[in-house]
Amino acid sequence: MTRxxxxxxxxxxxxxxxxxxxxxxxxxxxxxxxxxxxxxSPLQLSGYTMTLIGKYMTYALLAVAVDLVWGYCGILSLxxxxxxxxxxxxxxMYLMRQIxxxxxxxxxxxxxxxxFLNYKELPWFWHGFDMFWFALAMVxxxxxxxxxAFGWLAFRSRVTGVYLSIITQALTYALMLAFFxxxxxxxxxxxxxxxxxxxxxxxxxxxxxxxxxVASAIALxxxxxxxxxxxxxxxxxxxxxxxxxxxRTRFIGYRVESYKLWIFTFSAVLAGIAGxxxxxxxxxINPSEFQPxxxxxxxxxxxxxxxxxxxxxAAGAVLVNYAKTFFTAALPEFWxxxxxxxxxxxxxxxxxxxxGLLDRFGRKTMPS
Amino acid sequence: xxxxxxxKQGWQKVxxxxxxxxxxxxxxxxxxxxxxxxxxxxxxxxFRALNNLTLYIDVxxxxxxxxxxxxxxxxxxxxxxxxxxxxxxxxxxxxxxxxLTLTEPEIAxxxxxxxxxxxxxxxxxxxxxxxxxxxxxxxxxxxxxxxPIAGAQLARIEEVLVTVGLKDQRNLxxxxxxxxxxxxxxxxxxxxxxxxxxxxxxxVAGMTPQEVERTAELLLSLAGKHSVVxxxxxxxxxxxxxxxxxxxxxxxxxxEGSMDAVQNDPKVIEVYLGEAQGHSDGK
Numbered sequence: 040m041t042r043x044x045x046x047x048x049x050x051x052x053x054x055x056x057x058x059x060x061x062x063x064x065x066x067x068x069x070x071x072x073x074x075x076x077x078x079x080s081p082l083q084l085s086g087y088t089m090t091l092i093g094k095y096m097t098y099a100l101l102a103v104a105v106d107l108v109w110g111y112c113g114i115l116s117l118x119x120x121x122x123x124x125x126x127x128x129x130x131x132m133y134l135m136r137q138i139x140x141x142x143x144x145x146x147x148x149x150x151x152x153x154x155f156l157n158y159k160e161l162p163w164f165w166h167g168f169d170m171f172w173f174a175l176a177m178v179x180x181x182x183x184x185x186x187x188a189f190g191w192l193a194f195r196s197r198v199t200g201v202y203l204s205i206i207t208q209a210l211t212y213a214l215m216l217a218f219f220x221x222x223x224x225x226x227x228x229x230x231x232x233x234x235x236x237x238x239x240x241x242x243x244x245x246x247x248x249x250x251x252x253v254a255s256a257i258a259l260x261x262x263x264x265x266x267x268x269x270x271x272x273x274x275x276x277x278x279x280x281x282x283x284x285x286x287r288t289r290f291i292g293y294r295v296e297s298y299k300l301w302i303f304t305f306s307a308v309l310a311g312i313a314g315x316x317x318x319x320x321x322x323x324i325n326p327s328e329f330q331p332x333x334x335x336x337x338x339x340x341x342x343x344x345x346x347x348x349x350x351x352x353a354a355g356a357v358l359v360n361y362a363k364t365f366f367t368a369a370l371p372e373f374w375x376x377x378x379x380x381x382x383x384x385x386x387x388x389x390x391x392x393x394x395g396l397l398d399r400f401g402r403k404t405m406p407s
Numbered sequence: 408x409x410x411x412x413x414x415k416q417g418w419q420k421v422x423x424x425x426x427x428x429x430x431x432x433x434x435x436x437x438x439x440x441x442x443x444x445x446x447x448x449x450x451x452x453x454f455r456a457l458n459n460l461t462l463y464i465d466v467x468x469x470x471x472x473x474x475x476x477x478x479x480x481x482x483x484x485x486x487x488x489x490x491x492x493x494x495x496x497x498x499x500x501x502x503x504x505x506x507l508t509l510t511e512p513e514i515a516x517x518x519x520x521x522x523x524x525x526x527x528x529x530x531x532x533x534x535x536x537x538x539x540x541x542x543x544x545x546x547x548x549x550x551x552x553x554x555p556i557a558g559a560q561l562a563r564i565e566e567v568l569v570t571v572g573l574k575d576q577r578n579l580x581x582x583x584x585x586x587x588x589x590x591x592x593x594x595x596x597x598x599x600x601x602x603x604x605x606x607x608x609x610x611v612a613g614m615t616p617q618e619v620e621r622t623a624e625l626l627l628s629l630a631g632k633h634s635v636v637x638x639x640x641x642x643x644x645x646x647x648x649x650x651x652x653x654x655x656x657x658x659x660x661x662x663e664g665s666m667d668a669v670q671n672d673p674k675v676i677e678v679y680l681g682e683a684q685g686h687s688d689g690k
Contacts, residue, residue, distance in 0.1 A: 273539070274551040280529045280540055287527045290488070291541045291600065292515040294548075301548045 054394070055267060058350035059260055065092065066256030070249040086245060089252055090320050095360050096255040097317040099353035100262045102340045104309035106352035107266045109341060111275065112302050113282030115200075117334045118207030119310050121214050122182035124328035126311025128218075128225060129181055131324040132165060133174030134234040134242070141235055151233070152226045162224040171238055178315040179308045186307030190300040197296075199285070208331050215329030230325025237319055248320070255316045259353070262309050266349050269302070278302055339382050345392030354394055435501040441466045441604050441634045442487070447496035449482055449658075456482040457493065458658035464604065469630035471645045472638045474655035475678060480638045481524075483655070484606050488521050489514045500604070512546075520602035524609045526589035530582030534573055534592055537581050538564045541596035563599065571595035571625065587618030594625065605635045611644050623647050 069089050076083040101123050108114040135150040144154040148161055167173040189210060193203055221227035240247045269275050280288045281295050289295045318324045327333075336359075344355020359381070366374040389396055442464040449457040457479045464470055474480055485491035487498060489511040498506040504517055515521075529537050542560045545551075568574045571591040576584060581592060590610055597605055607626065611619045619641070626648055629635055639645050645652065645666070652669045654661045662672045669675055 269552065272552050273554075273556060274548055276532060276536055276540055277546075277551055279531060283529050283531055284527050287523075287529070288540075289511055290515055290521060291596065292512045292543075293546050294512055297548050 054348065054350045055263075058263065058353065062096070062256055062260050062263075066253055066260075070252060074245060074249060086248055090248060091364065093248075093252040093255045093320045094317060095357045096252075096259045097313045097320070098337075098340070098356040098360055100255075100259045100313035100316075101310050101337055102344065102352040102356035103259075103263055103266055103349050104306040104313065105337050106341045106346065106349055107269065107309075108303055108306045109338065110347035110349075110352065111270055111282060112278045112299060113285075114299060114303060115204045115338065116207045116303070116306075117204045117331070117338060118209075118211040119306070119337055120333035121207075121211035121329055122186060122307040122310035123314035123317070123333075124214070124218075124324070124326075125182045125185065126178045126314030127318040127324045127328060128231075128314075129168075129174055129177040129311070130315035130318045131231040131234075132168040132177075132225075133171060134237060134319060135231050136165070136169040137236045138233065142233075150226070150231070152229060152231075153224075156221055156227075158224075164224070175315075178311050182307040182311030182314075183304050186304045187300065190303040194296040194299045194303075208334065211329050211334050212331050215326050215331075218326035218329060226325070228326060230323060230327075232323040232325075234319065234322055242319060242322070251316065251320050255320070258312055258316055262312065263349055263353065266309075269305070270349070274298070336378070339378060339385075341392075343381060343385050343389075343392055345394035348392070348394050351392050351394035355392060358393065435503040438502055439466055440464065441501060442636075443497070443499040443502075444483070444487065445497045445499075447483075447486055447493045447498060449479075449486060449491060449493045455658050457486065459496070460655075460659050462653060462660060464634050464636060466603075466634055467631045469626065469635045469648060469650055470637070471649040471652045472636060472655060473640070473642075473645060473652060474661070477657075478655040479658040480655055481608065482658075484521060484608060484638065487514075487606060488519060515600060518601065518603040519606065520597035520600050520604070521606040522590075522593050522597055522608055522610065524612065526586065526593050528581040528584070528589050528592050528596070530580065532581055533578050534568075534581055534584070535564065535577045537592055538567055538595055538599050541599040543599065543601045560599075567595045567598045570598065570628070572621065585618075587614045587621070590614070590618075590622065591625065594629075598629070602633060605629065605633050607635060607637045609639055610637065611639065611641050619644055 069084060069092055072082065072084040073086065073089045101119065104122075105116060105119045108116050108119075138150065140147040142151040142154075144151055146154050149158055153161070168177070193206060198206065217223055218225050218230075219228050225231070234242050236242060237247065237251075240250070270279075277288065277293050278298055281293075281298060285295055314328075337356075340356040340359045341352040342355070343359055344353065345351025359378075362377070362381075363374060366377055385392060391398070440463050442462070444460060444462040447457050447460045448455065460479065460483060462483070472480055472483075482491060486493050487506060489506065489509055492507065500506050500514075500517060500519060506514060506519075509517065529540065532540065539556055539560070542556065542563065544557065544560060545554075568577055571594055573584075573588060573592055573595065576588065581589065584592060594605075594607070594610070597607075610626070611622050614622065623644060626635060626637060637645075637648070649666050651664065652666050653663045654669055654672075654675050656678050661678065662669050662675045664672075
């Protein structure tokens with residue numbers, strides 16, 4: 040109790056220190072291996088690999104956000120990919136406006152898809168996205184406000200458990216249908232792509248890619264630390280109490296709805312930030328990101344890694360996605376079966392996920 | 408009224424959470440009665456769980472409430488703690504606080520604590536954390552997120568650990584405590600809220616004889632400082648702690664008085680005690 044708050048965050052759990060060290064190490068070594076060795080040298084890490092790892096990091100941040108609400112507060116959100124996608128769209132809109140007159144149709148203001156769909160002027164909600172700071176604010180605000188409104192309605196009505204999970208699925212499904220429509224003004228089923236610049240730097244140069252990669256690593260570490268701070272705070276204990284015995288927590292005088300609403304909104308903002316880092320690295324955002332299956336996959340990452348342990352969730356995201364990258368290349372038709380099997384095995388035999396398994400193994404071999 | 412008083416009042420109006428000496432005290436019991444339950448009726452689908460129930464609890468009193476299953480004991484607790492809204496009647500905490508207008512957390516805040524039938528401690532949290540969670544104080548998200556626990560509360564936790572006899576178990580996970588220890592921890596959690604009125608639902612169900620004895624001592628030590636209402640089936644236990652006993656039957660009060668007086672009441676013998684006596688004799 041006498042330790043400073045920062046030390047408290049880092050100490051007490053070996054996993055946290057190890058996790059932060061690994062992310063920091065990867066955040067430094069990968070860009071170095073990409074930039075320093077000569078082009079074509081066997082030591083060089085390709086831009087593709089670096090961007091792939093960067094993508095995993097944004098997934099890890101999304102998984103940490105989901106673990107915060109599911110693992111710690113017991114809210115099984117099956118709609119978090121929607122917040123991820125909304126953050127991604129906010130970033131995508133900025134990137135579209137950056138294209139300017141370099142688009143196929145050469146319109147100085149309207150993005151290509153609008154010219155193609157005979158838009159005469161920019162829809163009102165596209166204004167402001169030519170400014171980076173405005174787009175960044177929207178990356179946090181749009182998912183945050185949606186989560187706030189949605190959570191306010193759901194938690195106030197005391198919708199919990201499987202019913203809440205179902206309406207979060209409905210939320211992401213409804214958004215998917217909406218974003219598929221051409222007249223929504225978000226590019227319909229093609230979404231947004233062909234990005235050129237970010238902050239005036241060409242998006243495909245090695246240095247910009249490195250910057251995005253490093254930004255992802257930093258966002259992952261900061262997001263992780265923020266979540267860790269929350270789970271260690273008194274508010275975090277309250278949130279875990281809500282998970283274990285909700286009505287009891289209400290009876291000792293906590294406004295359970297406020298806590299749920301707050302943590303759900305915070306988690307949605309984190310998911311939005313992850314999405315905003317994801318889009319410039321993969322170079323595209325389209326409505327398929329809202330698919331209900333995506334949100335379910337995130338929950339599987341968390342379950343595989345270890346629910347209720349933030350670094351477990353991050354590890355799960357990387358492990359499952361690495362497997363996905365591997366299987367979809369090697370045995371594409373096998374992947375969905377593998378994912379399903381993985382979920383069943385983890386649920387039945389590894390309630391605390393891979394990290395829980397390591398933990399148990401570690402304790403058996405090292406008497407301490 | 409001088410200028411300083413005016414400023415003080417204005418301050419309190421704006422930042423109401425201050426010392427609050429000019430606000431009506433919640434549960435003002437200056438008339439000697441802490442709880443007024445009057446003519447409460449609750450119906451569930453036509454079944455009258457409570458039927459014009461009237462009950463008064465004095466400050467510092469230890470009251471036992473008994474009655475056969477379905478007499479309305481739990482429903483009565485539900486009404487007092489805001490879980491169930493009555494169809495008619497009134498429930499006041501002291502003379503200033505109308506319980507029927509408050510939500511569950513607000514009722515907990517004004518000073519009514521309830522212990523449920525089943526011990527529901529937070530199993531994943533340590534004994535210490537359980538008590539800290541239950542501590543009185545600002546329970547807003549903002550406050551709990553950024554402020555550490557107050558020193559006064561830490562001192563209070565130590566005090567309560569001694570009172571409920573869990574000093575040596577403070578760092579254990581609550582989930583591994585024995586059944587009796589969980590019940591005491593839960594009573595300790597109630598005490599952390601500094602309640603004026605404690606509602607205790609079947610505290611000794613499933614306890615060993617030693618644990619029952621220890622619980623009786625604990626509840627007796629609490630009376631005086633707090634008003635305590637105990638709902639219990641165990642007649643031997645009730646006899647060991649009760650000063651005043653209220654017998655509920657079909658949603659209203661059948662009899663009230665000392666254990667002996669109640670036991671000899673023919674109406675009571677007919678509906679409940681006779682039957683219970685038979686049981687305890689049979690043991």
